[in-house]
Amino acid sequence: MTTATSAWNGGPLLAGKTIVVTGCASGIGLETARVAKLMGATVLGVDRTMTTAHVDELYRADLADPRMIQALIAALPDGVNGIANVAGLPPTATPELVLKVNLVGLKAFTLGMIPKLADGAAIVNLASLAGFGWAAQVPAIQASAELDFDGVADFVRTHDAGAEGGRSYFFSKEALVAWTLQNRWTWRERGIRMNAVSPGPVDTPILADFIETLGARAEEDMRVMDRPGRPADIAPVVAFLLSDLSGWIRGSNIPVDGGMSSHILSNLHGL
Ligand SMILES: NC(=O)c1ccc[n+]([C@@H]2O[C@H](COP(=O)([O-])OP(=O)(O)OC[C@H]3O[C@@H](n4cnc5c(N)ncnc54)[C@H](O)[C@@H]3O)[C@@H](O)[C@H]2O)c1
Structure with a gap:
């Protein structure tokens, strides 16, 4: 068995590692690519949008398209040491597209990459504070376990993931948090780990989409927060989870939200 944990020797955290960053053309993915490069990684970027910033190589692909995902997997090299699954669509996109990119495509890409990963590799899923309520959605999450691209239209018709008010986005993140927990030990004999990072509202091009969809709820969040993320x-938290320093963090969902999830939990439990 390969263990990813080693005593840190003071060098750059991702030196010698090849890291795939999806959604590398904008926002959190762009910054993750920049930080990973600064930490010594070779960065293979994936996006539907053209970019050359902070990537050693760009692989253009639409992660809503199963054929493009298979072609992407075939094109990427063997021996990848980490995947940051950052690409995602906001709740203003159609429910079908949100589920395809944020959940079904992410899972298909990740599972297809497992044979190409080096032992000891780390997978980091960009979930969200929007996935906080996953425990209340277990039946729907279980119903989506084997969901494929062909089944998405039917799924949004028959589950509240298709409902108004950005439910598709919330559901995609709830299911992603749950999938991360479920995969705590799936590839343990190869030392491959999966974790999630759940940001609160972050100032990127899609922040306005969240505020538009969530209305009063988003305004209340922004009122109690000192600032958006x-x-x-x-990105540094994603990079840490990609590094060998986090080898004993497995199947965890790390909130990076200025304290919002603690605020919600404190209120919920009367602290
Ligand atoms: N911004 C926030 O407030 C916030 C909060 C919590 C979680 N997140 C999550 O963080 C991740 C990154 O969001 P961001 O705020 O940086 O958004 P962004 O729009 O700035 O970046 C998203 C990137 O994903 C790419 N992308 C979208 N659909 C794609 C597809 N079909 N195929 C390939 N690439 C595609 C886009 O081209 C873009 O470069 C998302 O998963 C999002 O849900 C964002």
């Missing part, structure tokens, strides 16, 4: 608040 920045991509630079999130």
Whole structure:
């Protein structure tokens, strides 16, 4: 068995590692690519949008398209040491597209990459504070376990993931948090780990989409928070989870939200 944990020798955290960053053209993915490069990684970027910033190589792909995902997996090299699954659509996109990119495509890409990963590799899923309520959605999450691209239209018709008010986005993140927990030990004999990072509202091009969809709820969040997050608040945590320093963190969902999830939990439990 390969263990990813080793005593840190003071060098750059991702030196010698090849890291795939999806959604690398904007926002949190762009900053993750920048930080990973600064930490010594070779960064293979994936996005539907053209970019050359902070990536050693860009692989153009639409992660809503199963054929493109298979072609992407085939094109990427063997021996990848980490995947940051950052690409995602906001709740203003159609429910079908949100589920395809944020959940079904992410899972298909990740599972397809497992044979190409090096032993000891780390997978980090960009979930969200929007996934906080996953425990109340277990039946729907279980119903989505084997969901494929062809089944998405039917799924949004028959589950409240298709409902108004951004439910598709919330559901995609709830199911992603649950999937991360479920995979705490799936590839343990190869030392492959999966974790999630759940940001609160972050100032990127899609923040306005959240505020538009969530209305009063988003305004209340912004009122109690001292400031929205920045991509630079999130990317270093993703990079840490990609590094060998976090080898004993497995199947965890790390909130990076300026205290919002603790605020919600404190209120919920009367603290
Ligand atoms: N911004 C926030 O407030 C916030 C909060 C919590 C979680 N998140 C999550 O963080 C992740 C990144 O969001 P962001 O705020 O940086 O958004 P962003 O729009 O700035 O970046 C998203 C990137 O994903 C790419 N992308 C979208 N659909 C794609 C597809 N079909 N195929 C390939 N690439 C695609 C886009 O081209 C873009 O480069 C998302 O998963 C989002 O849900 C964001």
